[in-house]
Amino acid sequence: MRNARHFIVMAVLVAAVAYLTYLGLDWAKLMPIPASAQAGPIDWLFDLQLKFMAFLFALIMVPMLYSLVVFRRRKGEEGDGEHIEGNTNLEITWTFIPLVIVVWMGWVGADNLAQVRRVDPQAVEVTAVGFQWSWRFEYPEGFTSPQLYLPVNRQAKINLESVDVLHSFWVPEFRVKQDLIPGRTTEIRVTPTELGEYKVRCAEICGVSHAYMESPVIIVSQEEYDAWVAMKIAEAEAEALAAAGEPSAERGQKLYEEQGCKACHSLDGTAGVGPTWLGLYGLENRVLADGSVVALVDDAYIAESILDPNAKIAQGFAPNAMPQFNLTEGQVADLIEFIKTLGE
Numbered sequence: 001m002r003n004a005r006h007f008i009v010m011a012v013l014v015a016a017v018a019y020l021t022y023l024g025l026d027w028a029k030l031m032p033i034p035a036s037a038q039a040g041p042i043d044w045l046f047d048l049q050l051k052f053m054a055f056l057f058a059l060i061m062v063p064m065l066y067s068l069v070v071f072r073r074r075k076g077e078e079g080d081g082e083h084i085e086g087n088t089n090l091e092i093t094w095t096f097i098p099l100v101i102v103v104w105m106g107w108v109g110a111d112n113l114a115q116v117r118r119v120d121p122q123a124v125e126v127t128a129v130g131f132q133w134s135w136r137f138e139y140p141e142g143f144t145s146p147q148l149y150l151p152v153n154r155q156a157k158i159n160l161e162s163v164d165v166l167h168s169f170w171v172p173e174f175r176v177k178q179d180l181i182p183g184r185t186t187e188i189r190v191t192p193t194e195l196g197e198y199k200v201r202c203a204e205i206c207g208v209s210h211a212y213m214e215s216p217v218i219i220v221s222q223e224e225y226d227a228w229v230a231m232k233i234a235e236a237e238a239e240a241l242a243a244a245g246e247p248s249a250e251r252g253q254k255l256y257e258e259q260g261c262k263a264c265h266s267l268d269g270t271a272g273v274g275p276t277w278l279g280l281y282g283l284e285n286r287v288l289a290d291g292s293v294v295a296l297v298d299d300a301y302i303a304e305s306i307l308d309p310n311a312k313i314a315q316g317f318a319p320n321a322m323p324q325f326n327l328t329e330g331q332v333a334d335l336i337e338f339i340k341t342l343g344e
Contacts (some may be wrong), residue, residue, distance in 0.1 A: 010066050017058035018051075025050050035173035035198065035219070037155075037191035041115040042175040045108065116176060117189060120155035127159040128200075130167035130180045131323050132273065133209035134260035135200060141229055143236040146258045147216045148200060151225035155191040163323035168204035171217055177203055192219040208273075209263065240330075247330075252338025255331055264322065267342060273321050275314050281340045289313040302336050 026047075034043055071081075126148065127138040137148045150156045160169055162180035169188055170177040178188035202213040220228065239251060256262055264273040283297040294301055294312065304311050309322035327335075 006066075006070070010063055013062045013066065014055075014058045017062055018055040021054035021057055022051055025054065031175075032172045033194070034175065035171075035192060035194040035196070036175065037193055038116045038189070039173070039175040039193075041112045045112045048108070119189065120191070123155040123157040123189065124151060125157045125159070126150070127161060128169055128180075129161050129163060130169070130202065130213070131163045131260055132165065132207050132263065132321075133202070133213040134263040135213070135215040136258070136260055137215075139229070139232070141233050143232045144258060145232065146260075147218055149218050149220065149225060149228050150190075150192050151222045152192050152195055152219050154222065155189055158188050158190065160186045160188060164320075165206050166204045167202045167206050167213070169200060170203035171198050171200050173198050179204060195219050195221070213263075247333040247337035249334070249338045249341045251331075252334035252336070255327075255335055256338060259325060259327075261335075274317060277339050277342050279343060281336075281342070287315040289315050289317065289319070299336050302339060303332050306332055306335060 031043060031046065034040065125140055128148065129136040129138060135146070135148075137145045139145070148158075158169065160178055160180045162182045164182060166182070167180040168177060169180060171190070173194075174190045174192070176188055176190055178186055180186060196219055198217040198219070199214045200217050202210055204210075206213065256265075266272050266276045267278055269276050269278045280297055281302070284295065286294040286297055286301075288294065290313075301312070306325065306327065310319050313319050
């Protein structure tokens with residue numbers, strides 16, 4: 001009877017501590033707001049795991065602390081405690097029940113993953129290119145953007161590519177995350193459900209500026225998205241026509257922002273992963289990593305450095321630090337024109 005009373009008290013305490021622990025974890029709001037259809041099943045599974053963790057925490061801590069207090073050695077007690085050989089039924093029970101729970105959790109996880117990765121044939125398709133340390137988003141209509149625009153309540157299939165090292169595409173509010181692997185194209189599917197602006201972050205340590213590798217993710221209505229796509233197509237066509245004429249420093253500055261050049265090349269003389277562009281054009285006797293010297297930094301030298309970054313490595317900089325960019329002759333000319341404006 002006395003032993004039964006201890007079990008009842010501990011059972012009540014376990015239930016109370018588990019409930020209060022779960023309430024505390026839930027109150028802490030460990031997750032940001034959900035903003036995608038995929039967040040629903042993921043948050044449900046996360047909440048289920050919180051409940052299991054709260055229960056297991058209570059199941060371990062309550063009997064341990066209860067035993068330390070109630071069954072402690074009293075003053076004057078000198079004898080040994082009761083010797084217990086074991087209980088076969090108890091051992092079978094605490095082996096079988098966790099086994100059932102693990103198998104059930106495996107099935108729940110597989111079903112959850114199937115919901116998250118469900119394919120919508122009407123999905124919008126975008127390619128996200130990650131590189132040290134920025135993002136570029138390529139749309140099938142033939143234009144690129146430094147921002148990821150997506151329509152609300154429509155699935156997006158985002159193809160992921162890396163031009164240098166491992167990166168990871170992660171928007172916390174969308175919950176899902178996927179690695180970018182050099183030489184391979186991976187994908188992630190997301191259906192935004194909330195209008196607004198978020199940020200895509202790199203969740204894989206990728207170098208010294210990893211913490212700053214983020215870009216805006218803007219979720220708009222389908223009508224706004226269609227209007228934005230039409231505007232970007234018009235801009236791309238206008239730029240293509242303009243590139244056939246004289247080079248433009250203004251277009252070059254825009255490319256500097258959109259293509260991620262700013263991640264490695266400063267405009268104020270600050271050393272970065274790559275040489276600063278301040279005062280670069282017209283520089284004489286530029287020393288290279290192999291000890292040779294370029295007499296003059298001119299159009300030809302800069303164009304070669306953009307199209308074939310490892311052809312001539314400047315002294316003090318590492319090879320393979322800059323990925324190859326698929327730029328047209330007009331775009332290269334625009335970048336050179338912009339660099340020319342950056343005198344000392």
